[in-house]
Amino acid sequence: MADPVAELQSDIWDLTQDFLVHAQYDGTVIGLNPAADTLLGGRLPIAPDDPGATQAALEAMRASGKPIRLSAPVQTADGEQRHISWSVVPHPSGESFFAIGHDTTETVVARKKLREVEERLAQMQQME
Numbered sequence: 103m104a105d106p107v108a109e110l111q112s113d114i115w116d117l118t119q120d121f122l123v124h125a126q127y128d129g130t131v132i133g134l135n136p137a138a139d140t141l142l143g144g145r146l147p148i149a150p151d152d153p154g155a156t157q158a159a160l161e162a163m164r165a166s167g168k169p170i171r172l173s174a175p176v177q178t179a180d181g182e183q184r185h186i187s188w189s190v191v192p193h194p195s196g197e198s199f200f201a202i203g204h205d206t207t208e209t210v211v212a213r214k215k216l217r218e219v220e221e222r223l224a225q226m227q228q229m230e
Contacts, residue, residue, distance in 0.1 A: 121186065121203035124193075127164055132198060141205075143179025160199065163192055173206065185210040 115122060121138035125131050134142060156174045163170045169191040176186050186203040193199055 121201070121205075123201040123203065124198060125201070126198045127160060138203070141178050141184070142176065160190070163190060163199070164196060167192055167196075 115135045118135065119137050121141065122133075122135035123131070123138055124133040156172065159170055159172050169189065171187070171189050173185060173187045175183050177183055184205055185207045187206045188201050188203045190199055190201040
């Protein structure tokens, strides 16, 4: 008889559209679920406009041993920039971490457009 918990874990790993990552602090990938592997191309890409902020947050988590949440831009395998919200937990060994990422790009873009519309509206109201 198959282990139902193991089957459930495997299904979650394979079917979720969120990104499941197991990596070392030096950026070496230990495991990526299919959604993460497709988006990230088998690596942990930090976007060019994130100059050390993500790595600093990971190092602080490593030192404290406490989980963190962060939002960080990532560069996809095809060069596109996406906004990902991460929940990150250190492995008890202190050598690696687990992260669950959710693509929030559409929300970030919609909020930016809303701010732009609000700014134009405020400018128009000042002209009246």
